[in-house]
Each structure stands twice: as C-alpha cells, then as structure tokens.
Amino acid sequence: MEGVQKICRSLFKFFASLKLAVVVILSFAYVLALGTIYESLYGTPVAKEKVYGTFWFSFLMLLLGINVLSAALSRLPWKKHHMGFVVTHAGIITILIGSFITQKYGINGTMALAQGEMGDKVVGEENLLQIALPDWGRVETWKANFKEKSNNWEKSLKDGSKLIVDRYFPHAETNLRVTPVNSPKVSDEGEGVRGEANPALKVTLSHLPFSADSLSEWVFKKESPLVPKSVQVGPAKISFVDFLDLEKLSAGVSRADHSEEIGKVELSLPDGKKVEFSAGQALREEVSLEGTHFKVKGIRYLPDAVVRENKLLTRSENPNNPAYEFEVRGPQMQETHLVFARFPDLEAVHGRQEKSGIKALYKLEEGMRALGQAELYLALLPSSTLSPRGRGQGEGKELFYRIRSKQGLSKIQTTKVGENHPTGWMSIQFQVEEYIPRALADLQFRNVKVASQAKEAPPPAIHVMIKKDEKSVEAWLQQGDMKVLSLEGNPYVLRYGLKSYPLGFQVRLDKFQVLHYPGTESPSAFESFVTVANEKAAEKFDAKIYMNSPLHYKGYTFYQSSYQENPGQPTISIFSVANDPGSLVKYGGSILLVSGIALMFWFKPLFVKKKMEARKLAQKA
Numbered sequence: 001m002e003g004v005q006k007i008c009r010s011l012f013k014f015f016a017s018l019k020l021a022v023v024v025i026l027s028f029a030y031v032l033a034l035g036t037i038y039e040s041l042y043g044t045p046v047a048k049e050k051v052y053g054t055f056w057f058s059f060l061m062l063l064l065g066i067n068v069l070s071a072a073l074s075r076l077p078w079k080k081h082h083m084g085f086v087v088t089h090a091g092i093i094t095i096l097i098g099s100f101i102t103q104k105y106g107i108n109g110t111m112a113l114a115q116g117e118m119g120d121k122v123v124g125e126e127n128l129l130q131i132a133l134p135d136w137g138r139v140e141t142w143k144a145n146f147k148e149k150s151n152n153w154e155k156s157l158k159d160g161s162k163l164i165v166d167r168y169f170p171h172a173e174t175n176l177r178v179t180p181v182n183s184p185k186v187s188d189e190g191e192g193v194r195g196e197a198n199p200a201l202k203v204t205l206s207h208l209p210f211s212a213d214s215l216s217e218w219v220f221k222k223e224s225p226l227v228p229k230s231v232q233v234g235p236a237k238i239s240f241v242d243f244l245d246l247e248k249l250s251a252g253v254s255r256a257d258h259s260e261e262i263g264k265v266e267l268s269l270p271d272g273k274k275v276e277f278s279a280g281q282a283l284r285e286e287v288s289l290e291g292t293h294f295k296v297k298g299i300r301y302l303p304d305a306v307v308r309e310n311k312l313l314t315r316s317e318n319p320n321n322p323a324y325e326f327e328v329r330g331p332q333m334q335e336t337h338l339v340f341a342r343f344p345d346l347e348a349v350h351g352r353q354e355k356s357g358i359k360a361l362y363k364l365e366e367g368m369r370a371l372g373q374a375e376l377y378l379a380l381l382p383s384s385t386l387s388p389r390g391r392g393q394g395e396g397k398e399l400f401y402r403i404r405s406k407q408g409l410s411k412i413q414t415t416k417v418g419e420n421h422p423t424g425w426m427s428i429q430f431q432v433e434e435y436i437p438r439a440l441a442d443l444q445f446r447n448v449k450v451a452s453q454a455k456e457a458p459p460p461a462i463h464v465m466i467k468k469d470e471k472s473v474e475a476w477l478q479q480g481d482m483k484v485l486s487l488e489g490n491p492y493v494l495r496y497g498l499k500s501y502p503l504g505f506q507v508r509l510d511k512f513q514v515l516h517y518p519g520t521e522s523p524s525a526f527e528s529f530v531t532v533a534n535e536k537a538a539e540k541f542d543a544k545i546y547m548n549s550p551l552h553y554k555g556y557t558f559y560q561s562s563y564q565e566n567p568g569q570p571t572i573s574i575f576s577v578a579n580d581p582g583s584l585v586k587y588g589g590s591i592l593l594v595s596g597i598a599l600m601f602w603f604k605p606l607f608v609k610k611k612m613e614a615r616k617l618a619q620k621a
Contacts, residue, residue, distance in 0.1 A: 016070035024064050031057065044108070048125070058103070065096045088596025094589030101582030107501050109577050110561065113509035113528075114570040120507070121500040122556075122577045127460070127479065130495045131163055144496060146462060161468035161487065169447040172461030172478055176227075178202070178218050181438040198222045200439035201378055203238050206420070207427045216433060219378070220441070227441045236374035236425060246379040246402055249409060262301055263341065263364040265324060267294075270357040279324050279362070292330075294358075299325040305340065312338075324362050374425045375404040378432065399432060445476050466492055501579075505534035505554060510542070512563065512573040526563055528573045545575065555579050 014020060031051060039047035051057055072089040075082055109122040127144035146153060146168035153165040178200050199221040206214040215233050219240040223229035230239040262280045267289070269275065275289045283298035302314040305323035312323065322341040327334065339362040381398045399417070403410045405424035415421060420429045450457040459479035466473050466487050473487045477496040485492045511529040516522060527546035532553055534540070543551045551558040561576040 012070060012074075015066050016074040021067050021071065024060065024067055027060060028064065031060065052103075061096055061099060065093055068092045084596050084598070084600030084602065086596070087592055087599055091589045091591070091593030091596050094592055095586050098582035098585030098589055101585060102580050105581045107577070107579040109501065111507065111558070111575045111577050112564070112572050113507070113575075114572050115509055115512055118506050118508040120503050120505065122503060124499045124501055126499045128497065128499050129165070129462070131157070132493045133159060133490060144462070159468075159490065161466055164465040164467060165462050166465060167463035169445060169461045171448050171450045171458045172445045173448045173458050174478070175444045175446065176218060177442050177444055178436060178439050179442075180436055181440050198227065198439050198441070199240075199380060200227070200436045200441070201240055201432055202434035203233065203376070203378070204431045204433045205233055205236065205428055206431065207429050208234060209426050209428070220439065221380070236376055236423070236428070238376045239378070241377050241379050243379040243381055243400065246377055246400060246412060249377060249402060263322070263324070263362060265296075265326065265339065266361040266363060267328075268359040268361070279326075282326055294328055294330040297327045297329070299327060299336070319364070322362070322364060328356070328358060330356070374423070376423065376430055377402045399435070443476070445478070462496055464494060503554075503556065504536070505532060507532055507558070509573055512571055514563070514571075526560065528560055528575070555581070
C-alpha cells in the first residue's frame with residue numbers, strides 16, 4: 001500500500017513540476033507556430049490535418065491541463081495570497097476545456113448559393129459514404145477515412161449483400177474519353193455512360209495569342225451530366241446546336257429604340273426603402289415612383305459609354321458598357337444621377353455625392369449581352385454524311401457554323417473535318433478535328449500525386465462494389481457524387497461526399513454583386529445580400545455579408561469567402577460558416593486568466609510587505 005502511495009506521490013510531483021510546465025509550454029509554442037505557418041501558406045484544412053486535428057495535439061492539450069491542475073492542487077490548503085495563482089490556473093483550465101468543446105463539437109464548413117437559391121445546410125470537411133435501399137426506410141452512414149494502401153474496406157448490408165471499397169484515390173484526375181459505340185469495352189479504370197447514339201465533335205482552337213499550344217474540347221449533340229453541349233475553351237464558348245437553332249440565333253441586343261428591355265434602375269431611399277422603375281419607360285415619359293413622393297425622368301441611355309475629350313459618348317449601339325442618366329424630383333429637391341450597369345460604384349468614386357442620400361443601381365435585363373462575346377456555334381443537318389473519323393475526309397457541305405465576335409454574328413457557313421477557319425477573335429482559328437456520329441463517353445479516373453501542402457488539388461474518388469452471391473455491380477464515385485446501382489432488380493443509392501450539418505433556419509441569396517475598380521474589369525470587392533428565415537422562431541430579416549462584415553445568427557457566423565463564375569451560369573457566392581460552441585467557455589477562461597494575473601500583482605506587494613514586517617519583529621525579539 002505504501003508503495004502505491006509513493007508511486008502516486010511521485011507521479012503527482014512530476015505532473016505538478018515546473019520542469020514539465022516549461023517543456024509543455026515550449027512544445028506548445030513550437031506547435032502553434034508550426035500550425036500558423038501551415039495555415040498562412042496552405043490554408044486551414046491542411047493546418048487542421050497536419051497539426052490541430054491530430055491525436056498528439058489533443059494529448060499535448062491534455063498534458064498541459066493536467067500540469068496546470070496538479071500545480072494548483074499542490075498549493076493546498078490555499079491561502080489568501082494564493083488567490084491570484086488559483087484564479088490564473090483556473091482560467092487556463094477553463095480555456096482548455098473550451099478548446100476541447102470546440103474541437104469535438106465545433107463546425108467549420110462552407111455554403112455555396114446561386115442568386116435566388118436557398119440553403120439550410122453547411123457542408124463540413126469530413127467525408128462520408130452512405131447507402132440506402134428504398135425498402136430499408138433508413139440510410140447507412142460510415143466515415144470515409146480510407147487509406148491509399150489499405151486493404152479492402154468491407155461492410156455487410158441488411159439484405160445480405162456486401163459493400164466493398166477496393167480502390168481509393170486521394171486525388172483523382174478525370175479524363176473524358178470519347179470512342180465510337182462499336183469500339184472495345186473500356187477498361188475498369190473508368191466508367192462509361194452508354195445510351196442512345198450521341199453525335200460528338202472535337203473542336204480545336206489554334207494560334208492563341210496567350211499560348212503556343214492549341215486547346216481542344218469535345219461537344220455533344222445531346223447533353224447529359226457527363227457530356228456537355230457547350231464548353232468554355234480559352235476565351236470562347238463553343239456549342240453544338242440543332243440546325244434550326246443555328247438559324248434562329250439573334251445578332252445581339254441593340255437598344256437604340258430605348259425600349260423596355262434596356263433594364264431597370266433600383267433606387268435606395270434614405271429611409272431604407274427600395275423602389276424600381278423601367279429605364280426605357282422613364283426615357284419616354286416621367287414616371288411616379290409608387291409609394292413615394294418622388295418622380296423620375298430619363299435623360300439619355302448610352303449602350304457603349306466612353307469618355308472622349310471630357311465628354312461621355314457612346315461608341316456603338318452594342319451594350320458593352322451601358323450607362324443611364326436620369327433626373328429625380330421630389331418635394332424641394334431635384335438632382336441628376338449617372339449610373340453604369342457594369343460599374344455600380346463608379347458614380348460614388350468620382351465624387352458625385354447627392355444631398356438627398358438616394359443611391360441608384362442600374363440592372364440589365366437577362367437578354368442584354370455584348371456583341372463582342374466570343375462564341376462558336378456548330379450544327380449538323382439530320383442527313384449528314386460526314387466521314388465518321390479522320391482529318392479532312394468530310395464529304396459534302398453538311399457541317400455548319402456561326403461565329404459571334406466584336407463584328408457581330410456571322411452568316412451561316414460550312415466547314416469540313418480538318419479545315420481551319422479564322423474566328424475574328426484576334427488571331428485565333430478553329431478546326432473541327434474529329435466527328436463521331438455515334439459516340440460513347442467514359443470518364444477515366446487516374447490517381448495523381450499532389451504535394452500535401454498544396455492549397456488546391458483534385459478531389460478524392462473511390463471504386464465501390466456491391467456483391468451478393470456470385471453477382472456484383474461496381475462504379476467509381478468522386479467526392480460529391482450520388483449514383484444508383486442496380487443488382488438483381490434492387491436499386492442501391494450510393495453517396496460519397498462531405499458531411500453536412502442542418503442549420504435549423506434558411507438562408508437565401510437575393511443578390512450577389514462584384515464591385516470593380518473604375519474603368520477596369522478588376523474586382524475591388526464582392527458582397528452578398530441575403531434573407532434569413534427561421535420558421536420556428538418566426539424570424540425573418542435581410543442582411544448584407546461582405547469582407548470583414550460577417551453575419552452572426554444562432555451561434556453561426558457567415559463570412560463572405562469567395563465567389564465562382566461559370567460561363568452561361570449564375571455567379572455562385574461562397575460563404576465560410578463557423579459554429580464555435582466553446583467560445584463562451586474560452587471567453588470566460590480568458591477573463592479568469594486576466595483577473596488572476598491582476599490579483600497576483602495586487603497580492604504580491606502585500607505578501608512581501610507582511611513577510612518583511614514579520615522578519616523585523618523576529619529580529620527585535
């Protein structure tokens with residue numbers, strides 16, 4: 001018994017020792033510096049993987065907590081002058097407890113919304129593999145922490161089948177392979193999408209001013225999630241359309257007649273109210289703004305605004321840089337506004353601060369597009385007899401194209417496989433390099449080596465198999481994929497993707513806008529206007545999220561992180577979302593820590609004074 005007590009006292013003495021405290025604190029200083037470097041160079045996910053999310057970091061936090069608690073207990077029984085010491089150590093322990101709570105229950109994720117889209121979930125950083133059968137009534141979920149060189153991962157399912165993951169690529173690069181329908185079966189390293197015959201064209205752009213290499217992409221007559229009908233190749237959009245659609249293409253949008261379609265103007269009034277009016281209607285007549293005492297009258301519309309000899313003019317009827325000038329009249333006020341559709345902050349930057357406080361935003365209609373946009377449209381007649389493969393072997397003139405450039409939309413012209421044609425986009429030329437009347441597309445997955453510190457890398461992919469008795473079905477799943485596999489007539493719904501967390505309320509993106517530096521296309525800032533709706537709490541309000549101005553609601557913080565622009569698609573606003581349940585505990589611990597340090601400074605002189613007085617009395621005696 002005495003031996004056990006001796007060992008316990010020795011352990012307690014070791015954990016309470018100053019030497020251990022110095023070693024732990026120095027280790028923490030090194031680790032936190034390492035984590036900060038990782039985060040600044042490679043981003044938060046890498047720092048979490050390499051430092052903050054590791055077992056040894058949690059162990060270091062636990063060791064520090066034990067050391068601090070043991071040091072505090074070693075001073076028992078506590079006296080009055082120990083108060084600062086005890087409170088300081090209690091603050092450190094409280095901060096560590098808050099950190100453990102954050103590490104275990106905290107949420108860090110993203111939410112991506114297009115304009116008008118509503119979201120109620122946050123996408124986290126942890127991968128999950130899920131499977132469901134319609135008859136089960138529930139979904140089986142597992143953490144997808146696969147290793148590249150590990151053995152097969154296997155789970156038995158409720159219906160007697162087995163779910164097997166036999167290959168895992170941490171970074172899977174995909175390549176679209178296009179072959180004729182009658183070609184040999186593709187290898188098991190890829191997944192083919194087989195269906196009805198799908199004509200395909202391989203289009204190449206050459207003589208690119210920014211690259212010595214040419215760029216090639218496949219376009220398909222019938223679109224699916226795997227095979228696109230339109231692609232962005234370098235500076236141009238290439239589309240494979242029906243011949244009738246080729247004939248119906250509009251030359252562009254010119255608004256010399258000042259019709260309703262030149263857009264709308266949104267006015268933000270000093271009382272916070274927003275009203276809209278038709279820019280075209282206001283040019284023809286004075287318009288009264290509903291629910292206000294204001295009236296507006298359009299002065300002029302400049303489709304392609306440019307400054308020449310200190311005068312604002314339009315150089316064409318093509319809406320490359322639309323500007324709108326109008327007058328606002330109200331009780332005892334009259335002022336003029338000049339607004340630019342593509343540069344909403346241009347008026348304010350040039351110092352035109354109106355006394356009324358009215359702000360204007362010029363919004364274009366959906367159909368208004370600059371004629372200078374680089375687009376190539378290709379079409380085949382139904383009776384096409386082009387050579388199935390090869391260069392320059394086309395027969396007849398049954399492959400047609402039209403080009404959109406700064407000069408406008410070209411007439412319908414013909415081409416053959418292998419022929420080069422100028423596009424009108426600087427020196428760029430295009431060529432239909434290959435034509436397959438009945439194409440089979442399959443997506444090939446290849447594992448690529450990426451530096452672990454890289455900020456951007458291809459997503460992971462897994463090869464899954466569902467096996468029952470002697471029959472099986474298999475597929476590749478890339479992160480974010482959901483597929484339905486059928487075995488013996490039973491559909492299995494598989495999903496491989498990041499874990500999502502329900503918010504308990506909804507966020508809708510009403511508007512996203514990018515502000516540019518005046519006279520340039522370089523973004524100066526970007527911001528999101530959102531509506532938050534919470535049915536349970538009967539709450540609904542509007543908010544604006546932009547850099548250094550996050551939205552705080554129900555413990556969640558929404559930061560404006562970035563945005564993504566896709567040709568022909570709405571811009572997507574990306575938010576970083578964080579929920580830190582341990583924040584209040586950590587704040588409380590910080591207050592205790594500071595208070596304890598202050599108390600130590602307060603009690604130390606009193607303690608020294610009493611000690612000196614006691615020593616003097618002892619000397620006199």
